[in-house]
Amino acid sequence: MTEGAVPWWRRAPAAAHRTWVRHxxxxxxxxxxxxxxxxxxxxxxxxxxxxxxxxxxxxxxxxxxxxxxxxxxxxxxxxxxxxxxxxxxxxxxxxxxxxxxxxxxxxxxxxxxxxxxxxxxxxxxxxxxxxxxxxxxxxxxxxxxxxxxxxxxxxxxxxxxxxxxxLPSLLLTPSGLALGGLRDALVEQLDDLAGWLDDQGPLDPEEWERRRHALSPTIEAARAAVAHSQEASRGNPRARRHGERARSQSREAHLLGTTAEVVDEVVRLLVGWEAAGRDDVAFGPRLRPELAAAVRALADALRPPADDAASDAAAASAADDPGARFVRAVDRLQAAVRESRQGSDDDHLVAGALVVALRRAADVLTG
Known part of the structure; x- marks a missing residue:
């Protein structure tokens, strides 16, 4: 039976409960x-x-x-x-x-x-x-x-x-929504950054500074929501029944918070060192595709799984895990930076800093 065929009086209680916990x-x-x-x-x-x-x-x-x-x-x-x-x-x-x-x-x-x-x-x-x-x-x-x-x-x-x-309030649903909003914003930021690295040459400093600042309210809102939810859990008898969900949100908050810091660091470095008119850029044409691939892999690792994520094809091998693919992408980027340094007089200090930042995200994703 489709949802439209279900009488409204049967759907109303569930809809009312969803609205209640969201507000x-x-x-x-x-x-x-x-x-x-x-x-x-x-x-x-x-x-x-x-x-x-x-x-x-x-x-x-x-x-x-x-x-x-x-x-x-x-x-x-x-x-x-x-x-x-x-x-x-x-x-x-x-x-x-x-x-x-x-x-x-x-x-x-x-x-x-x-x-x-x-x-x-x-x-x-x-x-x-x-x-x-x-x-x-x-x-x-x-x-x-x-x-x-x-x-x-x-x-x-x-x-x-x-x-x-x-009548305690656990506030897990609002904090979950805030974390979901942060995850979506980070994925969008990373997708746009990877596309820019692929197609558009040096980053536009004004455009990416605006994007960095626009992300800050979403980060702060998610942190505040999770902190409020964790405080509401202390001494709350309902927290025992939802303990795993609360712990899962805490882990997700740590993951997204670290990733947000990494994204901010990557954008900040690229804006400063890949701007038009600079000779000492962080990444040349040879390394730029590897960086774009690593950034895109991070976006895929953060992207919420599809509804059929539990299918046999997706669960066939750990090699298909988006987090593992991101780790391999960072490994390839690091190897490319090392190889490029051997054949060049450039220090590649900024490239190394970007690899370190991405490695930090890989550690928290797979930790």
């Missing part, structure tokens, strides 16, 4: 909404004076649920500490200065200085927020207000952490 922001919003609602209910039924300020409990829940499971406890503690420090600053200033412009300026100034302390991490802004709240809203009942404020935020953060524990 972790929806999961975050759901967890935050659930935690905030539960925290509000707890604040409403809490005894006085807590029940007079129930809206502070959802604040703590939001602080906790917008972090990964590993960070939620730490950031909750940091935010509560920042809140208490801000409240203390406001109380001290309120006891020595009358309400007015000077007291507000002093509270905000001191709070902003303290908000930069490393112990608060990314939660330092709560020092100033808390100081202003306590100075303006807690006047006359500082102790009661501060206790309710900090206590409800702490309770809300505990609820948010519990929701994170019950």
């Amino acid at each position: 972790p922001r929806w999961s975050l919003a759901t967890r935050g909404a659930v935690a905030a609602a539960l925290a509000w209910l707890v604040g409403v039924v809490a005894p006085a004076p807590f029940s007079e300020y129930p809206y502070y409990a959802p604040l703590g829940a939001v602080i906790a649920t917008t972090s990964t499971l590993a960070r939620s406890v730490r950031e909750s503690a940091q935010s509560v500490g920042a809140l208490l420090l801000g409240a203390a600053i406001a109380i001290v200033v309120d006891t020595v200065l009358a309400p007015g412009v000077l007291s507000v300026a002093l509270v905000v100034g001191v709070a902003l200085l303290c908000s930069g302390w490393r112990v608060f991490g990314g939660q330092g802004a709560w020092v100033a927020n808390s100081a202003i709240f306590v100075l303006v809203l807690g006047r006359g009942e500082d102790a009661e207000y501060v206790g309710a404020f900090a206590g409800l935020v702490l309770v809300g953060a505990a609820i948010g952490t519990a929701v994170n524990l019950l």
